[in-house]
Amino acid sequence: MNLSKKEIVDILKSPDMDIFNEADTIRKKYVGDGVHLRGLIEFSNICKCNCLYCGLQSSNKFVKRYRLSKIDIIDIVKKGVEEGFKTIVLQSGEDEFYSTKLLCEIISEIKNFNVALTLSIGEKSFEDYKAFKDAGADRYLLRIETTDENLYKKMHPNADFENRKRCLYDLKRLGYETGTGCLVGLPGQSVESLADDILFFKELNADMVGIGPFIPHPDTPLNKEISGDLNLAIKVMAITRVLLKDINIPATTAMESLNPNGRLLALQSGANVVMPNLTDELHKEMYEIYPNKVSINKLDLEKRLKTINRYIVLDSFGFRNH
Numbered sequence: 001m002n003l004s005k006k007e008i009v010d011i012l013k014s015p016d017m018d019i020f021n022e023a024d025t026i027r028k029k030y031v032g033d034g035v036h037l038r039g040l041i042e043f044s045n046i047c048k049c050n051c052l053y054c055g056l057q058s059s060n061k062f063v064k065r066y067r068l069s070k071i072d073i074i075d076i077v078k079k080g081v082e083e084g085f086k087t088i089v090l091q092s093g094e095d096e097f098y099s100t101k102l103l104c105e106i107i108s109e110i111k112n113f114n115v116a117l118t119l120s121i122g123e124k125s126f127e128d129y130k131a132f133k134d135a136g137a138d139r140y141l142l143r144i145e146t147t148d149e150n151l152y153k154k155m156h157p158n159a160d161f162e163n164r165k166r167c168l169y170d171l172k173r174l175g176y177e178t179g180t181g182c183l184v185g186l187p188g189q190s191v192e193s194l195a196d197d198i199l200f201f202k203e204l205n206a207d208m209v210g211i212g213p214f215i216p217h218p219d220t221p222l223n224k225e226i227s228g229d230l231n232l233a234i235k236v237m238a239i240t241r242v243l244l245k246d247i248n249i250p251a252t253t254a255m256e257s258l259n260p261n262g263r264l265l266a267l268q269s270g271a272n273v274v275m276p277n278l279t280d281e282l283h284k285e286m287y288e289i290y291p292n293k294v295s296i297n298k299l300d301l302e303k304r305l306k307t308i309n310r311y312i313v314l315d316s317f318g319f320r321n322h
Helices: 005-013 018-031 070-082 100-111 126-135 149-155 161-173 191-204 230-243 253-258 262-267 281-286 298-306
Strands: 034-037 039-044 087-092 116-120 139-141 177-184 208-213 311-313
Touching (some): 039 070, 087 100, 116 177, 139 208, 177 191, 191 230, 253 262
Parallel strands (some): 116 139
């Protein structure tokens, strides 16, 4: 199905929730009832960027910073593999301590466990992305956050909107399964710009799209702003499923942080992926992009999925059909 920008805006503005059921039907037809698990490792909370909405922003002096060593990372991967995880996601702030050489060593060692590997480590050069791909990385997640260039500049001091887009198209050219996404409810964001975000995901032909509501962090300049609307975030996600039928869409942690059933609501409205956090408890707490992050383990998730007639799939792929 193709939707025009006006049609998307109308759906987003309407109180009607029919799009949730439509997205759920399409999800079932194209990607099935299995919920794919991705084991997340947050290996550094040090970041050179100063994004206004993020608790890890470089100007936040209240963050206790950490970096995990290659040995620490591999140890967590090993435990994750023993639990049955077949996809690992390495995520960090934009921390320049990890050279391309070191990251390639880490990637190569992780690939020895016969797992799929997603990187979420920010903006890099084409050459760096190529080196990571050659070392064995399969997927890369880089959220655009907003396609409204003026809003992007406000939210990302000293960042370059065109460079962000360049990174995403470079990743596609290199053959990565490319993930992106947006924040819903950023101060000053319009419904029209959310429609543009959705159309951008389609134009990019994204393989994965992560959508989450904005949640203000108390130690950022946006601390007095109100949280994004959960229903609107799920609606953006549902429309994305309708337009990009066979992609992977995570039920994001932020949704559950706003509503105890947020993750299940997302899974009933088009989502098919959950990313349990494998990071140890101490460092997990220190990786605070937004407050009250909710964790879930495999056993609890399995029980909750049964209530909506869904089940866990521990595969290394979940790749798109084309």
